[in-house]
Amino acid sequence: MTEDHRMADFMTKIEKGQKIxxxxxxxxxxxxxxxxxxxxxxxxxxxxxxPEKEWVPKAPTIRxxxxxxAKVQDEIGHGQILLRLAEDLSRPYGRGREALMDDLLxxxxxxxxxxxxxxxxxxxxxxxxxxxxxxxxxxxxxxxxSSYAPYARMLKRIVAEESFHMQYGESVVLALxxxxxFQRNLLQEAINRWWEAMMFFFGPRQMGQSAQKMMRYKxxxxxxxxxxxxxxxxxxxxxxxxxxxxxxxxxxxxxQTGEWGYTEPNWALYTEMVRNNSGPFSQARLDLRxxxxxxxxxxREALNHASVKPSAAES
Amino acid sequence: MPQGExxxxxxxxxxxxxxxxxxxxxxxxxxxEMAIQMARETFFRRExxxxxxxxxxxxxxxxxxxxxxxxxxxxDKKYRLPRGYDNAPHWKxxxxxxMTIEDVANEMTGGGGEGSR
Amino acid sequence: xxxxxxHEKTSWVLLLQAxxxxxxxxxxxxxxxxxxxxxxxxxxxxxxVNQDEMGHAQFYYALLTELGEREPEQMVFARTASQWRxxxxxxxxxxxxxxxxxxxxxxxxxxxxxTNALTRAPWPSLQAGVRKIRREEAYHLExxxxxxxxxxxxxxxxxxxLLDAILDMWPKLGDIFSWGEPDTFLSTLDLASLRQxxxxxxxxxxxxxxxxxxxxxxxxxxxxxxxxxxxxxxxxDLANLLGVMSEVWRSDETALW
Numbered sequence: 001m002t003e004d005h006r007m008a009d010f011m012t013k014i015e016k017g018q019k020i021x022x023x024x025x026x027x028x029x030x031x032x033x034x035x036x037x038x039x040x041x042x043x044x045x046x047x048x049x050x051p052e053k054e055w056v057p058k059a060p061t062i063r064x065x066x067x068x069x070a071k072v073q074d075e076i077g078h079g080q081i082l083l084r085l086a087e088d089l090s091r092p093y094g095r096g097r098e099a100l101m102d103d104l105l106x107x108x109x110x111x112x113x114x115x116x117x118x119x120x121x122x123x124x125x126x127x128x129x130x131x132x133x134x135x136x137x138x139x140x141x142x143x144x145x146s147s148y149a150p151y152a153r154m155l156k157r158i159v160a161e162e163s164f165h166m167q168y169g170e171s172v173v174l175a176l177x178x179x180x181x182f183q184r185n186l187l188q189e190a191i192n193r194w195w196e197a198m199m200f201f202f203g204p205r206q207m208g209q210s211a212q213k214m215m216r217y218k219x220x221x222x223x224x225x226x227x228x229x230x231x232x233x234x235x236x237x238x239x240x241x242x243x244x245x246x247x248x249x250x251x252x253x254x255x256q257t258g259e260w261g262y263t264e265p266n267w268a269l270y271t272e273m274v275r276n277n278s279g280p281f282s283q284a285r286l287d288l289r290x291x292x293x294x295x296x297x298x299x300r301e302a303l304n305h306a307s308v309k310p311s312a313a314e315s
Numbered sequence: 316m317p318q319g320e321x322x323x324x325x326x327x328x329x330x331x332x333x334x335x336x337x338x339x340x341x342x343x344x345x346x347x348e349m350a351i352q353m354a355r356e357t358f359f360r361r362e363x364x365x366x367x368x369x370x371x372x373x374x375x376x377x378x379x380x381x382x383x384x385x386x387x388x389x390x391d392k393k394y395r396l397p398r399g400y401d402n403a404p405h406w407k408x409x410x411x412x413x414m415t416i417e418d419v420a421n422e423m424t425g426g427g428g429e430g431s432r
Numbered sequence: 433x434x435x436x437x438x439h440e441k442t443s444w445v446l447l448l449q450a451x452x453x454x455x456x457x458x459x460x461x462x463x464x465x466x467x468x469x470x471x472x473x474x475x476x477x478x479x480x481v482n483q484d485e486m487g488h489a490q491f492y493y494a495l496l497t498e499l500g501e502r503e504p505e506q507m508v509f510a511r512t513a514s515q516w517r518x519x520x521x522x523x524x525x526x527x528x529x530x531x532x533x534x535x536x537x538x539x540x541x542x543x544x545x546x547t548n549a550l551t552r553a554p555w556p557s558l559q560a561g562v563r564k565i566r567r568e569e570a571y572h573l574e575x576x577x578x579x580x581x582x583x584x585x586x587x588x589x590x591x592x593x594l595l596d597a598i599l600d601m602w603p604k605l606g607d608i609f610s611w612g613e614p615d616t617f618l619s620t621l622d623l624a625s626l627r628q629x630x631x632x633x634x635x636x637x638x639x640x641x642x643x644x645x646x647x648x649x650x651x652x653x654x655x656x657x658x659x660x661x662x663x664x665x666x667x668x669d670l671a672n673l674l675g676v677m678s679e680v681w682r683s684d685e686t687a688l689w
Contacts, residue, residue, distance in 0.1 A: 019332040021366070049467045056463050060680040060689040062493075062508055063394050065463075066486050070395035072466050073479035080472040122680045122689070137416065141423035149332045156333065163416035167400035170414070174405040175689055182684045222423070230422065234414065241411035288467060296470035298593070299529050302586025382567040383574035389564035390487040 014218050019149035022088050030217050033210060034148055035089045037219060040111065042082035043104045047111040048132070049075040050285040055125035067168050071129065074161050081154045088150070101293050105286060107277055113270045114197050116279025123176055123186035127194050129169025131235060135201050137162050138230050147218035177242040184243070191239060192247045199248075200265040202228040232260040322371050324350040326358055329366040336368055347371075436499075443617040444555070445499050447626070450611060450662055451546065452492035453518035456508060457670075458539060459485035460677060461526055470529055477575060478532075484568045491561050509681040513671040514664040519608035520657065521601055523670040530593035533583055535601060537576040538639065542608055544573055545634050549625045577642075584646035595648060602651045609635070609654070612662030 001009075007027055013020070020026055049072045056072060059065035087096050103109040114132050119125060140159055146152045176187040203211065203224035214220045236251055250263045273279035277286060321343035327336040342357050344350035350369040359367075378384040393399030403413035436444070462482035469475035493504035501507065516523075521535065547569060550562040583590040609632040611617070618626050625631075632654065640650055659665040680689070 046467075046472070053467045055680075056466055057460065057676050058680050060509070060678075061505060062486065062490050064689060066483050066490075067394045067399075069463050069466065069479055069483050069486070073476055073483075076467060076472055076475045076479075080476065083472065137419055138423060141416075141420045144420060145424050153333055153335065159416060159420060163397040164395060164399075166414065166416055167397045167402060170402045170406075171400045172689075174402055174409075177409070178405065179689075180684055180687050183687055183689075234419075238406075238411050238414075241406075241409040243409070292468040292470070292475075296468075296529055298587070298589050299470035299583075302590030303582050305590075306582045306586045381570070383570040387567045387571070389567040390484065390491065392487075395483070 014147050017218075019152065020147055021149050029213070030219075031089055031092075033214055033217065033219060034151070035086055036210065037214060038082055038089065038151060039086040039100060039103070039109050042079050042086055042100075043109055044112040044115065045075050045082060046079035046104075047115045047285055047289065049079070050288055051115060051117070051119040051281070052125050052128055054119060055122060058122065060122065064172070068125070071165055071168055074165065078158050078161070081158065085150050085154060105290050105293060110274050113200050113274050113279070114194070115285065116273050116277070116282040117193070117197055118280050121186050121190060123183075123190035124193065126169065126172035126176060126187070127190040129165055130173045131191075131194055131198050132201070133162065133165045133169050134235055135198055135231050137166060138227055138234075139202070142220060142222045142227065145218070145221045151219075173242070177244070187242075188244055191244055195247050196265045197270070198231070199228065199262055200267065200270040202231065204267060228262075229260055232262060236260065321345050322373075324369040325372055325375060326350075326354045327368040327370065328358065328364050330362070331365050334365070336366070341372065344369075440620050441499055443620050445496060445501060446611060446613055446617060447621065447623075448492050448496050448499070449501075450517045452489045452496060452507070453516050454522055454543075455485045455492065456489035457516070457518040457522045457673070458536075459483075459489065460673065461522065462536075464526055465532065481572050481575065484572065488565050488568075491565065495558060495561070509678045511674075513666045513674055516661070516664065516666060516670060516674075517612065518661050518670075519605075520659055520661040520666060521604045521608065523661070523666060523673055524604070525669060527597065528593060530583055530590065531597040531601070533576060533579040534594060534597040536572075537580045537642075538601075538605065539608075540569065540573040540576050541638050542631070542635050543569060545631055546626065549623055554622050580642065581646070584648065598648070599651060603655055604657060605654045606657035607660040607662055610660055610662045612660060
């Protein structure tokens with residue numbers, strides 16, 4: 001079969017809604033877009049663990065502490081699942097886990113803007129679980145329809161775990177909203193810090209070339225603007241119901257079209273932050289990852305080297 | 316292995332693209348290619364499937380069946396389950412509706428959704 | 433448990449508080465490793481171990497409340513360092529992964545001996561809880577025993593780091609076997625097998641075998657420690673830990689979180 005025929009067959013499959021598997025033939029373009037998307041998704045999950053990790057030692061009740069441990073653990077777990085997919089796709093390039101993780105530390109793969117930002121209070125940890133996870137859930141729910149079957153399959157699992165994150169985030173935010181004026185104030189300030197970053201989170205209305213190609217290949221199925229609209233539609237009314245302000249007077253719904261207005265986030269600022277890892281906490285959190293990955297390389301080498309099977313169960 | 320015996324292959328099936336593979340049994344075959352062909356008629360005479368894996372039995376490591384090796388949730392783990400949280404009454408106090416992940420998933424994969432246009 | 437004679441109550445408090453505080457502090461330090469473990473898979477494994485330990489502490493604190501002590505939340509967030517009864521080694525800051533492996537292996541063997549004795553405790557709800565706890569602990573012990581073997585038998589570097597960790601912590605382990613009081617209180621509970629000397633003997637027997645298997649020289653019997661955490665004698669590390677831990681809780685003590 002010629003390359004053109006293969007490509008035509010591939011596109012017919014995509015258009016019919018059929019799924020592509022890791023070992024199926026795929027155009028390099030499709031593979032590279034998938035690697036880019038899933039690699040970024042994976043490292044964003046891993047880097048997304050750090051802002052909340054900062055609050056694990058300080059969680060103010062026994063149950064919250066256990067739950068936050070479990071939530072941060074899940075983020076790492078999602079990173080693990082997704083990185084495995086990216087590793088499989090990168091096999092033809094001879095690249096595995098170590099190389100893909102090094103890419104993050106060397107700045108060759110970017111992570112989501114929100115995780116470059118400071119989380120100075122317990123309420124920030126709550127708002128991350130509420131709004132950032134809320135946004136991520138919307139994006140990931142869209143990917144359940146992805147044409148790349150291994151991605152869609154693993155997202156089923158990830159979304160199921162996100163269900164706990166959603167309930168946990170709501171629970172923390174509700175407790176603050178129902179709480180003392182000190183707590184309500186903490187919550188409002190955290191919302192003020194995170195709203196603009198959330199508008200940036202979904203990407204520009206005019207999508208870049210890669211994003212458009214991902215739509216054609218049905219790797220993703222909705223536009224940035226559709227996702228952002230779904231997000232505002234879910235979360236703006238709920239924030240108002242809690243008696244919180246949204247720090248953007250332009251957020252209102254057009255009664256005719258149902259479309260939500262919002263002020264454009266500072267695209268240049270956040271883009272620069274993501275591109276250069278130059279946000280207020282980008283480097284500190286990358287240093288944590290470096291400690292984990294490069295700092296523990298000796299452990300992985302030791303395990304690769306250990307020739308004797310460990311002893312059987314302790315008595 | 317007694318001389319002349321075929322290898323044992325464990326057979327795993329994925330029924331649809333979005334399912335995970337599950338083990339359905341095992342068979343004997345001279346090699347992996349034969350094992351896949353035999354699996355068709357040994358296990359799937361009556362159904363269509365999406366994918367089949369065969370794995371030589373000796374390549375599978377399995378866990379001993381005791382507490383040290385299998386996940387046990389002896390103590391309460393509701394803190395890490397969605398049903399460990401009951402947010403609906405709290406939302407109600409603020410005159411807002413509780414959300415579930417199923418709502419979001421339905422909305423994003425074709426179904427309707429909150430205030431859908 | 434209000435029907436208990438007072439001396440028996442005091443004895444149970446002594447026992448359970450040491451166990452609860454050990455489990456809580458070891459889990460708190462363990463949870464500081466989130467996102468920092470040697471690989472992603474171990475990050476998941478270690479986190480679950482620490483969550484389990486928090487659950488165990490929670491169980492023991494609830495029993496302490498039954499005995500008339502403060503509510504679990506108060507026990508965790510409102511006490512000052514001198515009111516904690518955990519062994520000192522557990523509060524010290526995390527070192528490298530070899531230290532985690534050595535400390536957690538040593539601790540899990542110790543906890544195995546301790547909880548094993550309690551499966552025969554003359555207090556049904558404690559006995560039942562401990563049996564559940566031991567189902568989770570069996571995996572913790574297995575996990576760190578495996579890690580111990582792998583590092584001992586890995587590279588020159590992993591072996592050196594493991595030996596350094598062991599030698600460094602050895603002189604600081606002593607109070608783990610102590611109850612902070614003369615052992616006589618144990619006889620009121622019918623738990624003579626938890627006597628300091630007896631627990632230490634069993635522990636040393638098992639650790640000696642393990643070290644021998646990997647040709648690690650026996651550092652000698654664990655000496656008495658300089659400070660005894662079971663008597664509330666702690667390093668500044670615990671005060672620092674508690675300061676961080678209760679920061680949010682203290683910011684508004686009337687609040688529900």
